[in-house]
Amino acid sequence: MTDQAATAPAPASAKAPANDFNDPLLSDRFKGYPRTQAPRRRSEVGAAGWNVLAGDLPLPLAVLKREALEHNLAWMQARVREWGIDLAPHGKTTMSPQLFQRQLDAGAWGLTFATVTQLAVGVAAGARRTLIANQVVSDEDLGGIQMLLKANAGLRIVFLVDSLAQLALIEDWTKRHPGGVPFEVMLEIGVEGARTGCRTHEEAVALATRLRASDAVKLVGIETYEGQGATGASEPDTAYAKTLMDRVEAVARHCDTQQLFETDEVLVSAGGSAIFDLVAGRLKPALGSPVRGLLRSGCYVTHDHGFYKRMVNAVDERLGCGCGESLVPAMEVWATVQSRPELGLAILAVGKRDISFDLSLPVPIARAARGVLTPQDVPAGWKITALNDQHAYLRWDASEEGEAPKVGDRVGLGISHPCTTFDKWHWMPVVEQDYRVSDAVAMHF
Numbered sequence: 001m002t003d004q005a006a007t008a009p010a011p012a013s014a015k016a017p018a019n020d021f022n023d024p025l026l027s028d029r030f031k032g033y034p035r036t037q038a039p040r041r042r043s044e045v046g047a048a049g050w051n052v053l054a055g056d057l058p059l060p061l062a063v064l065k066r067e068a069l070e071h072n073l074a075w076m077q078a079r080v081r082e083w084g085i086d087l088a089p090h091g092k093t094t095m096s097p098q099l100f101q102r103q104l105d106a107g108a109w110g111l112t113f114a115t116v117t118q119l120a121v122g123v124a125a126g127a128r129r130t131l132i133a134n135q136v137v138s139d140e141d142l143g144g145i146q147m148l149l150k151a152n153a154g155l156r157i158v159f160l161v162d163s164l165a166q167l168a169l170i171e172d173w174t175k176r177h178p179g180g181v182p183f184e185v186m187l188e189i190g191v192e193g194a195r196t197g198c199r200t201h202e203e204a205v206a207l208a209t210r211l212r213a214s215d216a217v218k219l220v221g222i223e224t225y226e227g228q229g230a231t232g233a234s235e236p237d238t239a240y241a242k243t244l245m246d247r248v249e250a251v252a253r254h255c256d257t258q259q260l261f262e263t264d265e266v267l268v269s270a271g272g273s274a275i276f277d278l279v280a281g282r283l284k285p286a287l288g289s290p291v292r293g294l295l296r297s298g299c300y301v302t303h304d305h306g307f308y309k310r311m312v313n314a315v316d317e318r319l320g321c322g323c324g325e326s327l328v329p330a331m332e333v334w335a336t337v338q339s340r341p342e343l344g345l346a347i348l349a350v351g352k353r354d355i356s357f358d359l360s361l362p363v364p365i366a367r368a369a370r371g372v373l374t375p376q377d378v379p380a381g382w383k384i385t386a387l388n389d390q391h392a393y394l395r396w397d398a399s400e401e402g403e404a405p406k407v408g409d410r411v412g413l414g415i416s417h418p419c420t421t422f423d424k425w426h427w428m429p430v431v432e433q434d435y436r437v438s439d440a441v442a443m444h445f
Contacts (some may be wrong), residue, residue, distance in 0.1 A: 068330035090298030097125035105224025227272030366412035
């Protein structure tokens with residue numbers, strides 16, 4: 001990029017008043033967009049000639065690496081194909097229509113969401129087979145589901161039920177709003193001390209029996225979530241997942257033999273992004289009806305440099321993945337060194353408003369001096385020790401001052417838990433290996 005770009009005429013489409021959902025108009029209203037540039041459609045960003053390390057975009061900036069994204073999409077789709085199941089990735093990870101489309105194009109059966117509001121974004125982006133991996137209880141959400149079904153031909157929405165109290169609320173809404181279609185639901189199996197789901201077999205089969213008798217719902221499957229019990233150690237994780245999936249299968253078999261399912265194809269679903277391999281092989285129990293196993297992992301699309309890297313290392317060992325055959329981190333956040341206030345400390349202009357910190361702090365992974373377009377690895381001793389709203393504390397041993405960063409240098413940070421970095425941005429550039437911007441995605445949180 002040259003300074004001439006700052007005075008270049010605005011792209012013709014940027015003058016259009018409509019802000020298309022799948023191709024929104026980006027401008028300096030959004031963090032990370034250059035104030036010296038005219039607004040552009042998301043689809044036009046790749047033609048702008050920008051390079052992150054050339055200083056064409058303001059930092060801090062979260063970026064997605066195209067080759068890593070494509071690798072991860074293909075890797076996970078290959079896994080579920082080998083296991084004979086399907087993928088319904090969790091959309092809450094990214095809330096990006098462009099990434100939703102990439103997942104569907106790669107072969108995903110459908111998409112999963114946590115709320116009706118999130119699901120509506122997915123529907124607007126083109127999803128037609130959807131799960132809400134959560135309980136729906138409010139009048140507004142129940143009404144919203146019926147409105148979406150009525151307005152979108154071929155749309156399927158399935159949500160979770162785990163109690164008679166929830167069913168009573170659904171039945172009450174249905175009585176007050178006649179004319180809708182029965183809600184498709186999956187019975188959730190839960191874990192003691194964790195979050196939602198039936199805690200005992202007896203509770204689950206009693207609820208399933210009651211669901212079958214209700215005109216307000218149709219029981220179409222069984223669901224669970226194993227992620228809250230994951231440790232990253234194979235022996236306890238394997239035992240834990242087996243116990244949980246034994247319970248899921250027992251309930252599924254009961255519902256099958258008692259003809260409690262009201263569907264031609266029973267859905268059996270599980271799968272976060274930590275120990276997905278330990279549940280994948282249990283998602284197609286032998287029932288009297290056809291079964292579709294649905295894995296819901298979401299964070300695989302970008303992976304990370306922290307929590308999921310550690311968890312998937314154990315997955316790789318169990319799967320026997322060789323070098324280069326696993327998920328790879330696709331998200332980085334770049335920031336500027338703004339101050340060197342004392343020996344062994346640099347302050348980066350990035351903080352809690354820009355990068356995830358809920359599971360662990362960011363990890364320094366690369367550096368580029370001002371004016372340098374090729375990043376280098378950082379010294380092994382560099383570590384982020386704290387975050388404020390807009391500042392990160394980069395520390396190293398004071399005896400290593402010779403490798404210390406300078407004010408104006410750029411530092412690339414790896415993240416832990418992509419969900420809580422995505423939700424801090426309205427858009428992200430997609431970059432090539434040399435940090436040329438080739439595309440962009442938008443987020444709708």
